[in-house]
Amino acid sequence: MNTISSRTTAPGMSSLRPSLSLALSLDRLGSVVAVLIGVALFACPFVIYRANRIVAGEGRMLTDALPPPGVLIVLIAALGVASCAALVRNPLIRLAAASVGLGVIFPAVGWSAGFVTPAGNTFARVSPSLGFWLLALSFALLAADALTRLRLGPWARIAAMAAAAGAVALLLVSGAWNDLSLLKEYANRQDIFWREAGQHLWLALGSMTAACLVGLPLGILAHRVRPLRTAILQVLNIVQTIPSIALFGILIAPLGYLSAHVPLAAALGIHGIGAAPAFIALFLYSLLPVVANTVTGLNQVPAAVSDAARGMGLSARQRLCQVDLPLALPVILAGIRIVLVQNLGLATVAALIGGGGFGTFVFQGIGQTAIDLVLLGAIPTVALSFVAAITLDAIVDLTRRGS
Amino acid sequence: MIEIEHLTKRYGATIVVEDVSLRVDEGTIAVIVGTSGAGKSTLLRMINRLVEPSAGRVLIDGQDTMAIPEDELRHRIGYVIQGYGLFPHRTVAENIATVPRLLGWDKRRIAARIEELLDLFQLEPGEFAKKFPHELSGGQQQRVGVARALAAKPGLLLMDEPFGALDPVIRSKAQDDLVAIQRRLGTTIVLVTHDMNEAFQLGDRIAVMDQARLLQYDTPAQLLTHPAEAFVEQLVGTAERPFRLLSLTRVQAALEPGAADGDPILVSESLRDALSRLIWVGRDALPVVDATGAALGRVSVRGILAHGRSIA
Ligand SMILES: Nc1ncnc2c1ncn2[C@@H]1O[C@H](COP(=O)(O)OP(=O)(O)OP(=O)(O)O)[C@@H](O)[C@H]1O
Ligand SMILES: [Mg+2]
DSSP states (O other): OHHHHHHOOOTTGGGGSOTTOOOSOOOHHHHHHHHHHHHHHHHSOSEEEESSSSSOOEEEOHHHHSOHHHHHHHHHHHHHHHHHHHHOOOHHHHHHHHHHHHHHHHHHHHHHHHHHSOTTOSSOEEEEOHHHHHHHHHHHHHHHHHHHHHTOOHHHHHHHHHHHHHHHHHHHHHTTTTTSHHHHHHHHTHHHHHHHHHHHHHHHHHHHHHHHHHHHHHHHHHHHOHHHHHHHHHHHHHHHHSOHHHHHHHHHHHHHHHHHHOHHHHHTTOOSSSHHHHHHHHHHHHHHHHHHHHHHHHHTSOHHHHHHHHHTTOOHHHIIIIIIHHHHHHHHHHHHHHHHHHHHHHGGGGGGGTOOSTHHHHHHHHHTTOHHHHHHHHHHHHHHHHHHHHHHHHHHHHHOTTO | OEEEEEEEEEETTEEEEEEEEEEEOTTOEEEEEESTTSSHHHHHHHHTTSSOOSEEEEEETTEEGGGSOHHHHHHTEEEEETTTTOOTTSOHHHHHTHHHHHTTOOHHHHHHHHHHHHHHTTOOHHHHTTOOGGGSOHHHHHHHHHHHHHTTOOSEEEEESTTTTSOHHHHHHHHHHHHHHHHHHTOEEEEEESOHHHHHHHOSEEEEEETTEEEEEEOHHHHHHSOSSHHHHHHHOTTTHHHHHHHHSBGGGGOBSSOOOSSOEETTSBHHHHHHHHHHHTOSEEEEEOTTOOEEEEEEHHHHHHHHHHHO
């Protein structure tokens, strides 16, 4: 075991070596991934079979989950990835192996659903089980590690993300997953799904936009007027510490009053429960990151740069737009990234007070103990957060011009 | 021409610049020296109104700066600070284009000006125009800082320790280059420094400040031979005084008739350089020539020493 730890390299080191170091040396993360793959293949059920959507299910090991050729393909692919993970250092090869692995098991689990479901049985449900999830996790870990080591530029990262999204879309459109319980839940509430998706995005993006419109000027003000700065940041800090459910609760009373007594508010659809308090709560949570990062970003503008700008006769507005904001932009965008990822997650809770969004499926699913319905709400939320984080990270990198 | 009249700056009860008056003639370099905290930067920054004076006024070519809108005034005055304050998110070309753009010059004129300035400062346009400040060496950043300040052809250039961040070798070259460019463009310069050598090398006139007051404003030679106060004498350095005087005087002043052996000395060199050469080559005299190489006479150790005593 000594050799394992002493031979491992820090991330990034591998790129300095000759690119094809196929020498038989073990890699720490790779070994963990290989072990995980082994456990997933031979000790965990690949899918779960349920007689109907809410009863307890029984696990099916890989050998019972697919016809023999399928079993063979999955085995070969997974073991191939495992050996790559343990033995190959080159991140490009590791990334390719992980992608092939993912490209095999995702369709395979759909195939398995069709194989396990008795012909003509419309009540039976098949879901991916621990074995599948472990395989997906280990391949994803390997891919993520390889991507980090490759140190891709912002455009390459966006392209990689787009390729992954395209592959998922292809999988869903092709119908390969139609026999899975998750997609059956989707098929049963297709219209509602897209409505809630729209509502979720509206809550998250709308409140973020509102927070930017208010937070940016507020941040600039807080930066300029020192006494205000502490006050503003302190208030926003306190807001941030209120748990979301409590904040929704706090907002229900005044909004309820407003809708009962101000006809315009009611006409605009503002009620004590529903989307309005959710929107306002998300907006309030978003303010701190936007304001705090605007202040930090503006503070980071070097004093000599501001002095030179003033000395050359840039007006206050020109200094703000041409010097201060562009230089603060990466930090401000980092704040917006926090807000977006946070809001996409928090918007789920909005469903509790009738605000809609993907949370609707999560809480319905919990109520009905239908785990696949929970996943129908949770998976898109996580995927959206991922896309938002990667996209904004790339944008932040692109705006760091000349530093 | 700049006339500073009874300029005063107070912060609360503290007086930072006290009743300073001085005049800088067209096309000359005035250097402000003094200890840290003497009020040099504050005085300089009152000229382009980065600091509003508490009392007194500044006239540029006879016009009160208070009568000119703040931004417009600064467009007309070049400004270079220690650290240069180049815009890190903009290329060298964009940095230089800052004021011309504010003034609404057309694109072609700006491009031509950028190229002209990069050439003037010995920065190959093809290589440097598109670089970002962080890709430049300290000396290159300094040159871009001065080029940016000169972009809109200001008649007046304010410089606050513009060479402070350079190593001694590059600093001396940058100082020579500045003087050459200044002579060529005829720009009036007010420059702040800590460094007495720099003051003597660059200044047509030197202003000595201490504790908010202007102690003396005079030519380098006057400062050496007739220091107004003990502080000035101490600042110019009694031990250095004869050498500084010699470095202010051309060989012409100690020219003797006759011939001598050895490599000739240019008549435009300073007596200090001539003495240094004489000591180094171990001769009592060397021939003197003009720029065309024609023999003018000779310069001797004895002659230089005699001259040094006579001016002191
Ligand atoms: N905005 C301000 N408020 C209060 N005091 C100030 C302000 N700006 C400068 N001072 C004070 O005025 C004095 C002179 O400052 P100034 O920057 O002009 O000095 P300086 O001669 O340029 O010094 P240095 O050589 O260190 O740059 C200092 O004591 C400084 O603390
Ligand atoms: Mg200063």
